[in-house]
Amino acid sequence: MSLLRDRLLGLSVVTLLLSGTLLAVVLGYGALVLGSAFVTGASVVGAAFELAVPWVPLAGVALLGAVFGSVGFVYALARRASVPRGGRVQRLAEFAERTYPPLRKLGLSEAVSEPEPSPEEKAQDALEDLKRRYVAGEIDEREFERRVDRLVANDSVDDARAERERRETLREGRY
Structure with missing residues (x-):
């Protein structure tokens, strides 16, 4: 599977770009409104309150999308990463699984163990x-x-x- 054909990676990149752009627009508009209120001498608190009602939920959705896009992007890249195999890494994974039992469900020690010779x-x-x-x-x-x-x-x-x-x-x- 090539890097461009990985659906999770593609979806994550698109989500990250769209939500990041939306977040930049919302924050830029908010900064513009608050800056103009400050320059004109109008009430900055009143301008912030008027700005908060329609734009804060939109900024929250954009931020949430950016977080999910980033997590998906990192996960997709980590899934494709080359994991070193060998005794040291396997012993470290086994130690982590013994120390933190919920890690056993991930099967780290099996993933990094050297394959049995044919x-x-x-x-x-x-x-x-x-x-x-x-x-x-x-x-x-x-x-x-x-x-x-x-x-x-x-x-x-x-x-x-x-x-x-x-x-x-x-x-x-x-x-």
């Missing part, structure tokens, strides 16, 4: 570790080959188990 990534990491240990001389060639064979066998066992579960699910008609 089985392929785990197997690749294990193979890289075996290669590193073999090159470093920690294990001999025979041990290296034995462990690689076991790693390949585990992958094929996992694949066979997943295929069997998929067939059983299809046979039972769950999907």
